[in-house]
Amino acid sequence: MTSGTSFDRDKLAKIHDHLHSHLPPEPALRVKALESLLVERGLVATETLDAWVEAYSEDIGPKRGAQVVARAWLDADFKARLMEDAAQAITEFGFEGKATGDLKAVENTDDQHNVVVCTLCSCYPFSLLGLSPAWYKASAYRARVVREPRKVLEEFGVSLGDDVAVRVWDSTAELRYLVVPQRPAGTEGWSQEQLAALVTRNSMIGTDRDLEVK
Amino acid sequence: MDTIHDLGGKQGFGPVDVNEPEAPWHYDWEGRMWAMAQSSRNTSVTIDWWRHVVEQLPPHAYMTIPYFEKWCMTDLALGVDCGTFTMEDALNIVGKNALRAEGASRPEVLNKEQILEKNRTSVKTFEEEVDFAPAFAVGDPVKTLSHSVPTHTRLPAYARGRSGKILAQRGAHPLPDKSAQGQEVPEHLYTVVFTAQELWGKDADPRDTVTLDLWESYLEQL
Numbered sequence: 002m003t004s005g006t007s008f009d010r011d012k013l014a015k016i017h018d019h020l021h022s023h024l025p026p027e028p029a030l031r032v033k034a035l036e037s038l039l040v041e042r043g044l045v046a047t048e049t050l051d052a053w054v055e056a057y058s059e060d061i062g063p064k065r066g067a068q069v070v071a072r073a074w075l076d077a078d079f080k081a082r083l084m085e086d087a088a089q090a091i092t093e094f095g096f097e098g099k100a101t102g103d104l105k106a107v108e109n110t111d112d113q114h115n116v117v118v119c120t121l122c123s124c125y126p127f128s129l130l131g132l133s134p135a136w137y138k139a140s141a142y143r144a145r146v147v148r149e150p151r152k153v154l155e156e157f158g159v160s161l162g163d164d165v166a167v168r169v170w171d172s173t174a175e176l177r178y179l180v181v182p183q184r185p186a187g188t189e190g191w192s193q194e195q196l197a198a199l200v201t202r203n204s205m206i207g208t209d210r211d212l213e214v215k
Numbered sequence: 216m217d218t219i220h221d222l223g224g225k226q227g228f229g230p231v232d233v234n235e236p237e238a239p240w241h242y243d244w245e246g247r248m249w250a251m252a253q254s255s256r257n258t259s260v261t262i263d264w265w266r267h268v269v270e271q272l273p274p275h276a277y278m279t280i281p282y283f284e285k286w287c288m289t290d291l292a293l294g295v296d297c298g299t300f301t302m303e304d305a306l307n308i309v310g311k312n313a314l315r316a317e318g319a320s321r322p323e324v325l326n327k328e329q330i331l332e333k334n335r336t337s338v339k340t341f342e343e344e345v346d347f348a349p350a351f352a353v354g355d356p357v358k359t360l361s362h363s364v365p366t367h368t369r370l371p372a373y374a375r376g377r378s379g380k381i382l383a384q385r386g387a388h389p390l391p392d393k394s395a396q397g398q399e400v401p402e403h404l405y406t407v408v409f410t411a412q413e414l415w416g417k418d419a420d421p422r423d424t425v426t427l428d429l430w431e432s433y434l435e436q437l
Binding site: 056 | 220221222223224225226228229230231232233235237238239240241242243244246247248249250251253254255257259260262264266267268269271272273276278280281282283284287288289290291292293294295296297298299300302304305306308309310311312313314315316319320321322323324325326327329330331334335336337338339340341342369370371373374385388391395396397404406408414415420422423424425426427428429430
């Protein structure tokens with residue numbers, strides 16, 4: 002019979018230990034076991050799971066964030082609204098949803114570069130940027146980017162001028178961060194669509210800086 | 216608690232694998248797990264308790280199993296805890312395709328358009344109205360607590376006992392230490408900025424800073 006959770010840490014540690022020791026090690030089998038249990042109990046329908054996968058494969062992804070950035074480059078009033086209350090500003094596109102209710106935008110400038118991490122888990126603004134890259138969730142990035150951001154940025158091919166300060170935003174609460182990269186030179190007169198095509202996913206996390214004009 | 220998940224500043228890791236394809240998932244099972252996490256969790260499980268249960272994975276498992284497998288193990292463990300299924304059920308169903316059991320409720324079947332709408336309307340702020348004022352103002356110097364606490368917490372070890380400055384007030388948000396125990400206790404939240412040298416010593420770049428979002432009870436007046 003389903004009840005509420007126990008909030009008993011020691012109990013959960015024991016359950017974890019037992020499950021981890023007794024389930025086959027293949028993640029695909031473990032996930033399939035969970036799906037079969039939830040289907041059997043009538044808690045999910047496989048068609049609904051398919052629809053979540055489709056929505057986050059086809060519609061929700063970093064292209065959304067790129068539209069927001071391009072609009073901010075073109076429209077000073079929108080940019081002011083985005084910097085003031087990003088969670089509200091993205092509702093103008095209908096991009097709000099999972100993990101964007103406390104969204105903040107931070108802007109790169111000539112002398113400041115911003116980069117986002119979640120050292121304690123892997124918090125990310127899903128409804129705006131889609132699924133986070135595997136490196137964002139990896140131990141190496143979480144451990145290193147707060148301590149040696151310049152070295153990590155170098156691995157991503159980001160070169161910083163001598164006058165650029167790096168600010169690392171560790172998402173330790175429910176606030177989620179969107180980095181607004183700088184608009185590249187030579188794009189005067191470009192449309193929002195053209196500009197959005199230049200904005201990379203990594204530039205909105207901060208592991209990309211100088212956007213390439215294609 | 217000083218559990219294995221608190222990775223900020225830990226040394227010994229190699230380079231970041233920067234050349235991965237941009238697909239949302241690299242294996243089908245990752246997408247299935249993501250989808251289940253969006254649709255089926257027991258409503259008594261708060262986000263902070265869920266995170267704390269992830270942190271209770273055996274440390275060797277936390278460091279070695281893939282990211283979405285941690286989600287899977289956490290939802291299996293919470294399913295057993297809540298009595299949604301038993302440990303035996305979880306172990307016995309491996310390799311089987313289950314059908315909806317007789318008498319089980321009929322779950323909602325949604326198509327992609329309905330999911331997009333459900334995703335959009337699921338937005339929520341964690342900020343709460345409170346009738347008490349924040350203790351700190353923008354620009355105030357503050358110091359973080361020096362010691363670990365026996366509960367879930369969101370003050371990482373690398374930022375304990377360090378001096379910083381209030382960069383922004385963020386309103387009141389539920390304190391994770393309490394929320395992970397099922398209690399909702401709103402407290403003022405701040406973005407606090409620390410110099411890299413304060414966190415990592417004199418060899419750190421004097422130009423660089425790190426910000427963390429920290430609750431009032433993590434901070435003392437400097």
